[in-house]
Amino acid sequence: LIELEGISKTYKTGKISFEALRGVDLKIEKGESLSIIGPSGSGKSTLMHIIGLLDKPTKGNYLLDGKNINRHNSNKLAVLRNQKIGFVFQSFHLLQGSTAWENVALPLAYSRKNNKQKKEKAMKYLDLVGLKRWASHKSNELSGGQMQRVAIARSLVNDPEIILADEPTGNLDSKTGEEILKILEEQKQRGITVILVTHDPEISKRTDKTIKILDGNIVK
Amino acid sequence: LIELEGISKTYKTGKISFEALRGVDLKIEKGESLSIIGPSGSGKSTLMHIIGLLDKPTKGNYLLDGKNINRHNSNKLAVLRNQKIGFVFQSFHLLQGSTAWENVALPLAYSRKNNKQKKEKAMKYLDLVGLKRWASHKSNELSGGQMQRVAIARSLVNDPEIILADEPTGNLDSKTGEEILKILEEQKQRGITVILVTHDPEISKRTDKTIKILDGNIVK
Numbered sequence: 087l088i089e090l091e092g093i094s095k096t097y098k099t100g101k102i103s104f105e106a107l108r109g110v111d112l113k114i115e116k117g118e119s120l121s122i123i124g125p126s127g128s129g130k131s132t133l134m135h136i137i138g139l140l141d142k143p144t145k146g147n148y149l150l151d152g153k154n155i156n157r158h159n160s161n162k163l164a165v166l167r168n169q170k171i172g173f174v175f176q177s178f179h180l181l182q183g184s185t186a187w188e189n190v191a192l193p194l195a196y197s198r199k200n201n202k203q204k205k206e207k208a209m210k211y212l213d214l215v216g217l218k219r220w221a222s223h224k225s226n227e228l229s230g231g232q233m234q235r236v237a238i239a240r241s242l243v244n245d246p247e248i249i250l251a252d253e254p255t256g257n258l259d260s261k262t263g264e265e266i267l268k269i270l271e272e273q274k275q276r277g278i279t280v281i282l283v284t285h286d287p288e289i290s291k292r293t294d295k296t297i298k299i300l301d302g303n304i305v306k
Numbered sequence: 307l308i309e310l311e312g313i314s315k316t317y318k319t320g321k322i323s324f325e326a327l328r329g330v331d332l333k334i335e336k337g338e339s340l341s342i343i344g345p346s347g348s349g350k351s352t353l354m355h356i357i358g359l360l361d362k363p364t365k366g367n368y369l370l371d372g373k374n375i376n377r378h379n380s381n382k383l384a385v386l387r388n389q390k391i392g393f394v395f396q397s398f399h400l401l402q403g404s405t406a407w408e409n410v411a412l413p414l415a416y417s418r419k420n421n422k423q424k425k426e427k428a429m430k431y432l433d434l435v436g437l438k439r440w441a442s443h444k445s446n447e448l449s450g451g452q453m454q455r456v457a458i459a460r461s462l463v464n465d466p467e468i469i470l471a472d473e474p475t476g477n478l479d480s481k482t483g484e485e486i487l488k489i490l491e492e493q494k495q496r497g498i499t500v501i502l503v504t505h506d507p508e509i510s511k512r513t514d515k516t517i518k519i520l521d522g523n524i525v526k
């Protein structure tokens with residue numbers, strides 16, 4: 087499903103070039119679950135953004151379903167992202183002025199559902215993450231872990247084939263974190279490919295595979 | 307040093323009132339370290355904001371150094387906050403357009419240091435958290451864990467008497483997280499009062515005391 091060949095990403099800070107990823111090779115099968123672990127600053131979020139079509143590599147090839155994404159224009163990429171991929175950001179990226187349910191419903195913007203159906207579907211996923219009663223809270227009226235769970239619900243609402251979750255339990259107590267992991271495991275049971283960044287070795291034990299990143303390289 | 311008596315906090319969402327804190331009593335001695343644990347949404351960050359003078363309680367009394375903070379006007383509170391308290395926010399709150407060192411230097415705005423001295427002091431604390439080489443990166447050119455460490459450095463730079471850290475290792479791998487905990491333990495050795503919110507029971511074992519919050523109440 088996902089094939090990365092020689093993926094490199096260089097950032098420029100002023101005149102200085104920084105190689106965040108240095109020739110990453112990776113194959114991920116459909117329906118597989120993968121953990122990405124590694125120290126702070128090693129390149130995990132950068133890798134997730136490239137897999138999630140949010141960023142282009144500086145070098146290398148990314149084949150999604152056998153097609154090289156370098157050949158897609160940005161409209162095609164946006165459509166692919168909206169239809170195939172659910173992304174939970176490390177810093178959530180909720181819309182500030184919007185309520186919890188409006189945030190969850192956002193990926194449904196291009197679907198053929200009417201507003202009533204969108205709200206119903208958003209409510210279903212808010213309920214799944216334990217936040218039904220907080221549906222009308224604005225983003226800034228939520229606790230840190232509640233924002234994280236809204237971001238998780240949003241990543242599921244459009245029935246993606248691939249879920250990318252960047253440290254999805256970082257702001258959650260162990261009981262709530264466990265509920266989230268069970269939801270992600272359920273998604274995998276239904277054939278969805280789940281890729282997690284985590285700092286918790288207990289979490290990485292529960293996925294099919296784990297890769298470790300160090301200074302932009304996958305290490306054994 | 308810190309005395310909370312009957313502290314309550316009510317939020318209004320539309321017409322609905324929500325009691326985030328319900329009559330909290332708490333005494334914290336100078337130089338003590340305290341962990342606050344509890345489920346997502348239980349009121350930990352709300353309590354931290356009140357202790358940190360960022361928010362006023364709806365009911366109850368807060369005595370800081372024996373003085374009731376209800377009697378202070380907002381200028382006095384701002385001065386107290388700047389001088390006595392270092393706060394690490396759960397969502398970091400870094401200034402977007404500014405570099406790492408500028409963010410760390412922010413609390414020095416009212417000190418009598420000149421710009422060269424401010425930058426030197428900021429660099430010293432960035433080095434302490436392992437980010438000397440990232441000093442000129444803008445906030446959005448940092449990884450999640452790097453942002454968290456900039457927020458931690460910022461909380462220390464003005465030599466506060468009280469450090470409030472809301473989940474300071476949530477975005478850090480265990481090795482980097484351990485370095486941060488050692489820094490906080492060093493601060494406590496020097497007589498500084500350290501209050502942490504954490505979801506990690508291993509971390510709460512290392513502080514003098516732990517309190518658990520459930521639905522806005524401290525429970526045994």
Ligand SMILES: Nc1ncnc2c1ncn2[C@@H]1O[C@H](COP(=O)(O)OP(=O)(O)OP(=O)(O)O)[C@@H](O)[C@H]1O
Pocket residue numbers: 097098099104106124125126127128129130131132133176440443446447448449450451452477478479
């Ligand atoms: N826009 C940018 N410009 C310059 N450097 C960047 C930029 N974005 C990220 N970096 C750098 O690239 C490196 C990798 O960042 P990345 O966010 O992928 O790390 P990470 O593994 O997710 O870390 P964490 O566990 O702390 O979230 C970091 O050293 C970071 O400072």
Ligand SMILES: Nc1ncnc2c1ncn2[C@@H]1O[C@H](COP(=O)(O)OP(=O)(O)OP(=O)(O)O)[C@@H](O)[C@H]1O
Pocket residue numbers: 220223226227228229230231232257258259317318319324326344345346347348349350351352353396
């Ligand atoms: N401005 C607000 N308006 C309405 N409700 C709010 C507001 N801010 C917080 N709340 C609610 O108050 C409760 C406590 O929030 P708080 O941020 O203190 O929780 P927390 O214990 O820090 O949770 P977490 O571990 O998820 O960070 C939550 O249920 C939250 O939805």
Ligand SMILES: [Mg+2]
Pocket residue numbers: 130131132176252449450451
């Ligand atoms: Mg990251």
Ligand SMILES: [Mg+2]
Pocket residue numbers: 229230231350351352396472
């Ligand atoms: Mg919180």
